[in-house]
Amino acid sequence: MLGTLIRGVGGMYTAVGDDGAEYTLRARGKLRHEHITPMAGDRVEMSPGSGEQHGWLERVLERSSVLTRPPVANLELLILTIAPTPEPDMLLIDRLMVMARLAGVDCLLCINKNDIDPSIGERVREEYMAARVPIETVSALKSDTLAGLYGAMVGKTCCFAGQSGVGKSTILSALIGRRLKIGEISARTERGKHTTRHSELLIENGLRVLDTPGFSLFALDGVQPQSLQEAYAEFEGLSASCRFQPCMHDREPGCVVRETMLACGAAARYERYRELLAETRQAWNDRYK
Numbered sequence: 001m002l003g004t005l006i007r008g009v010g011g012m013y014t015a016v017g018d019d020g021a022e023y024t025l026r027a028r029g030k031l032r033h034e035h036i037t038p039m040a041g042d043r044v045e046m047s048p049g050s051g052e053q054h055g056w057l058e059r060v061l062e063r064s065s066v067l068t069r070p071p072v073a074n075l076e077l078l079i080l081t082i083a084p085t086p087e088p089d090m091l092l093i094d095r096l097m098v099m100a101r102l103a104g105v106d107c108l109l110c111i112n113k114n115d116i117d118p119s120i121g122e123r124v125r126e127e128y129m130a131a132r133v134p135i136e137t138v139s140a141l142k143s144d145t146l147a148g149l150y151g152a153m154v155g156k157t158c159c160f161a162g163q164s165g166v167g168k169s170t171i172l173s174a175l176i177g178r179r180l181k182i183g184e185i186s187a188r189t190e191r192g193k194h195t196t197r198h199s200e201l202l203i204e205n206g207l208r209v210l211d212t213p214g215f216s217l218f219a220l221d222g223v224q225p226q227s228l229q230e231a232y233a234e235f236e237g238l239s240a241s242c243r244f245q246p247c248m249h250d251r252e253p254g255c256v257v258r259e260t261m262l263a264c265g266a267a268a269r270y271e272r273y274r275e276l277l278a279e280t281r282q283a284w285n286d287r288y289k
């Protein structure tokens with residue numbers, strides 16, 4: 001039977017079979033020998049156990065995407081969430097966007113707490129206009145504002161990411177019509193601190209959402225400096241016009257990417273690109289140290 005892994009803790013996996021039932025599984029030894037670690041979100045082939053006995057996870061099917069910290073498979077849409085409070089950390093958002101796009105995962109920018117201050121939406125819209133990222137403005141406390149977001153999530157395996165306190169758990173609870181442990185998660189930072197909590201795939205109310213402890217800040221380790229620009233959709237039509245080829249869009253004279261970004265209200269996003277570029281260069285140079 002085929003199924004989807006919803007969680008794995010201490011070598012025991014839980015899968016929802018394509019028959020809709022939940023199964024407890026152990027991984028066959030050959031997976032370990034092949035260095036395959038099953039992850040939440042994985043599509044798997046399994047042999048259900050009978051009665052109280054656990055079944056076997058036989059095989060992990062090919063993944064459409066993999067993120068490693070924390071490990072999640074087949075994510076299709078990363079919902080980058082910001083709010084008027086806490087003050088948006090847009091470098092974190094861009095970092096997560098780069099991580100997602102280089103892994104082949106689409107992004108959506110979700111601006112929450114619209115009931116408090118609707119003005120941040122405008123600034124963000126201008127900055128991300130050419131970045132080809134859909135933007136949804138919502139208030140987790142007003143369910144009628146969530147229809148657009150819900151529509152964007154249906155049929156895709158999604159995950160919320162962003163600073164602690166922006167309302168990820170509250171939105172998710174509102175969307176799936178079940179109260180999640182709000183607060184339990186918000187006490188934690190998104191900074192990859194040690195945590196015992198595991199990722200889990202929630203399949204509810206027509207949605208598939210990966211609930212994770214938050215993605216690590218070191219997500220850009222191993223990104224080649226030249227590859228960073230591939231995560232910026234707005235550079236695509238412009239790079240070919242830069243004076244230098246290839247151009248890193250850093251400080252090169254005649255850089256059309258820089259000129260355009262500065263001219264179209266995206267200067268801050270461009271400066272954050274340069275910050276991430278410096279960071280990937282540093283990490284790349286240090287990679288064998």
Ligand SMILES: Nc1nc2c(ncn2[C@@H]2O[C@H](COP(=O)(O)OP(=O)(O)O)[C@@H](O)[C@H]2O)c(=O)[nH]1
Binds near residue numbers: 138187
């Ligand atoms: N005013 C307002 N408060 C919200 C909204 N969404 C979440 N909150 C509050 O923000 C705080 C943090 O929410 P939580 O879901 O735990 O954030 P998380 O850390 O991103 O999961 C809680 O006190 C929520 O009640 C919203 O749309 N409007």
Ligand SMILES: [Mg+2]
Binds near residue numbers: 169
């Ligand atoms: Mg939370």
Ligand SMILES: [Zn+2]
Binds near residue numbers: 254
């Ligand atoms: Zn350039």
